Amino acid sequence: MTGSAEEFVAELPCWAGPIELEPLLGGTTNTNFVVRDGTDAMVVRLGHDIAAHGIVRTHELAACNAAHRAGLGPEIVHHQPGALVMRYVEARTLQPSDLAEPAMIARLGRVLGTCHREVAKHLRGPTLMFWVFHVCRGYLAEASAQTCRLSGSLSDLAARNNDLEKRLGPIEPAFCHNDLLAANFMDDGNRLWLLDWEYAGWNSPWFDLANLSSNNEFSQSDDETLIGAYFGREPTRDDLATLLVMKCASLLRELLWNLTQERVSTLDLDYEADTNRYLHWFNTAYEQLSAP
Incomplete structure (x- = not known):
């Protein structure tokens, strides 16, 4: 990822229009944002594989998709190396x-x-x-x-x-x-x-x-x-x-x-x-x- 995290998020191809970006605090291995593009609200998680903790992002994606289908997690709307975009949950x-x-x-x-x-x-x-x-x-x-x-x-x-x-x-x-x-x-x-x-x-x-x-x-x-x-x-x-x-x-x-x-x-x-x-x-x- 080149440039700032905010610039990387802004360039993701899933937005319907100009975005409003708000940092989401609390991540211990990820950088997170709430993003609104005038149509929807999404949560973006930025992070790559972390060998020291056995974190494999392709596996995380599979688990997130399965959790959504099981009724436990939000829908994943976009993913690419370093980024996972899911629907914002009003909760x-x-x-x-x-x-x-x-x-x-x-x-x-x-x-x-x-x-x-x-x-x-x-x-x-x-x-x-x-x-x-x-x-x-x-x-x-x-x-x-x-x-x-x-x-x-x-x-x-x-x-x-x-x-x-x-x-x-x-x-x-x-x-x-x-x-x-x-x-x-x-x-x-x-x-x-x-x-x-x-x-x-x-x-x-x-x-x-x-x-x-x-x-x-x-x-x-x-x-x-x-x-x-x-x-x-x-x-x-x-x-x-x-x-x-x-x-x-x-x-x-x-x-x-x-x-x-x-x-x-x-x-x-x-x-x-x-x-x-x-x-x-x-x-x-x-x-x-x-x-x-």
Whole structure:
């Protein structure tokens, strides 16, 4: 991409007329804009493949199209290398505080059920697997090969990653979102939309449940509400034990993601503080695995 991001967006061939462009804040691996061309409102996501995070934009496009057909995501109206253009959704982006309500947690659980049952039916072409333990091993290998402020902890984190994989055991894979931050959900008053499919891939459904829980600091009561809404039954002790294993895996992935961002990102965000926060959460959750 030559010139500024704004110039690149203005030159996209999908506009019906002169555009009004507004930066959309909040992206951690993309530059985003809301664009109005006098006819429609669109969201433009600018970003290329990111090898350090396993982000492949052609795969993201396939996942976005499948999510739209499954009723979870907006329509993609244009794509080209470096740019993804989708219809603007008139809806409210969820905040972490919204997820403190049991009714919302139940809605989220049902959305994940739809994601895992329906999105794969609409996928076309080759797809990726997001096996979180493999992802973590990749991050750990890269961190070990670089100058890293957590170098003294990497071997222990690698051993814990392997332990978590053994504890989980066999899985029934589903096509998962794998990045369930509150900001990736929007509520239009009638339905929830699920956005940002750049990490989507085949995984254990328990990862999405755990990722949603750990990213948003759910309590055990919240976890029980989530599991109940997802499965349509009361959660069991085995359910909660499996969820805890995957919460540890999710937290480990988040801390290693932020540790990688400390090295590769050019965005003005405090990744070091987030790494430290996730490290604390991971250690706390991992200790719970051995608690009576």
